[in-house]
Amino acid sequence: MKMRIAIAGGGLGGLTLARILHRHGIDAVVYEREATRSARTQGGSLDLHPESGQLALAEAGLAGRFRTEARPEGEEHRILDPAGRTLVHHRPQPGSFSGRPEIDRRALRDLLLDSLPGDAVAWQHRLVAATPRPDGGFELTFDGGHRADCDILIGADGARSVVRSLLTDAKLSYVSTVVELTISDADRRHPDLAELVGPGNLWCVGVSQILAAQRLGDGTIRVGISLRAEDRDLETYRSKRALLDLFEGWDPGLTALIEAGDGTPTPRRIEAMPIGTRWAHQPGITLIGDAAHLMPPVGEGANQAMLDAAELAGELAANPADPDSAIRAYEEAMFTRTHAIAEMSARVQAMMLSPTAAEEITRFFTPRPSEPAPAG
CATH class of the missing domain: 3.30.9.30 (D-Amino Acid Oxidase; Chain A, domain 2)
Structure with a gap:
């Protein structure tokens, strides 16, 4: 693919997309607002799910590296009441990667950054505007006045996405x-x-x-x-x-x-974002991760962003001569997949902050006799 691909945002979704595209011989530039990879802390740890985050890392060729950085013991999860009494105590199988092992966000981001060519990320490029060009593609304007052009623009720029405004007026x-x-x-x-x-x-x-x-x-x-x-x-x-x-x-x-x-x-x-947010397909532009389907933080955000990246990269690699068909196919599958996950995330969020949260969470995290405990 000789088209110029711009990825707005160097979080986990944007970097996963760039890495998988790179493995398929497709170049992309990630425009990241931070000045360096260490400009700010990256938050806590997250549990990568086999069907989403771990699957995306496998597509990125980084499953082995993930296992060296992840902490299976981090799956241990205890739930207490205000008096300090234990309600639930989930202990993972020692040393097992079969569940949802934890990995620090910083370690995961570094793993992805280290897998990319040195010029794949343009640091200190905060996107402030994207303007459609008459002949197709977009002109990108960054804080400070720098400009760049692209043929395909992918918004991986999070909750306050600039790219999202070109596709939908959905309100947070x-x-x-x-x-x-x-x-x-x-x-x-x-x-x-x-x-x-x-x-x-x-x-x-x-x-x-x-x-x-x-x-x-x-x-x-x-x-x-x-x-x-x-x-x-x-x-x-x-x-x-x-x-x-x-x-x-x-x-x-x-x-x-x-x-x-x-x-x-x-x-x-x-x-x-409102559950079920969709947009009409437009040529040369789409969204992944929080830019596409911002959900309450109950364990799905990073996993779905990385799966978005893997599925979009897969479609583009499979149909390099018709990227718009690839984007359309990705969007339809993503809308269907994330609708149910957004509904579940909203229910879990409401449960966690309800007046009867202790009872509801205990039931939710207590496995039936034939089931493993859900990961936190």
């Missing part, structure tokens, strides 16, 4: 608030909390609120507080004291996760 809705803290060097500085969290994920579930913690590969603990969407200034959540007040009456061994956090808490609003 506010579904919850998350407040994040980090506890660095937890094994040495807070061994009691390191033991509490264990090697994987811990959820402490109350009435319409969750206090969660996650172990990263470097021993850092990421703490996340999930709250229902409400009309409150986010600045009120930057105070540990205000957060501790929200969890008044909880076991002090649990709220110690908030007290031990390094620095100031970081709050953010969680948004989602």
Whole structure:
């Protein structure tokens, strides 16, 4: 394929797409707004699902590298009530990769970056506008005034996608608030909390609120507080004291996760796109990942973004003479696949922040006698 392909966004979806295209001999340029790969932290860890994220890495030829970086023990998942009583405790098979092993987002992104040619990513290129050209393709304008042309534009630019606006006017809705803290060097500085969290994920579930913690590969603990969407200034959540007040009456061994956090808490609003969002096919342009189907963060976002990338790359490689037919085929399959997943994600999000969340989550994560426990 001699067409110029531009991928807006160097997250997991955009990089997976570039890598699989590269394996098929198809060049693409990833335009990434960050200045370098280490310009900011990449968040916590995620569990890669065999049918989506792991499948995409296999298509990328990176399954072996993934196994060297992933942590099967990170699948361990405990759910407690506010008094610290264990409701669910899922222990993975030691050393087994048959489930959904955890991998740090930073490690996964580095794995993908290292698999690409050095000129495949144009750093410090934040897309601000994409203008259709009269003869087809798009003129891209970046922050600072730099411009580039492309024949095919793929929006992998996340929740606030610039490319999305060329295809749909779908509006985001506010579904919850998350407040994040980090506890660095937890094994040495807070061994009691390191033991509490264990090697994987811990959820402490109350009435319409969750206090969660996650172990990263470097021993850092990421703490996340999930709250229902409400009309409150986010600045009120930057105070540990205000957060501790929200969890008044909880076991002090649990709220110690908030007290031990390094620095100031970081709050953010969680948004989602309307379930079933579609757009009419347009030549030379499409979306993947959060740009296409932003969902509540219940474990599917990165996995679906990577699967989008694998399926789009596969269609383009199979039909290089007619990229528009390839894009159309990808979109129809993606719309069908993600509709059910978006519905499920919304149900899980509502369940997790419901007044009866502890009972509902316990039922959800307690396997029937013949079933394995679902991964967190």
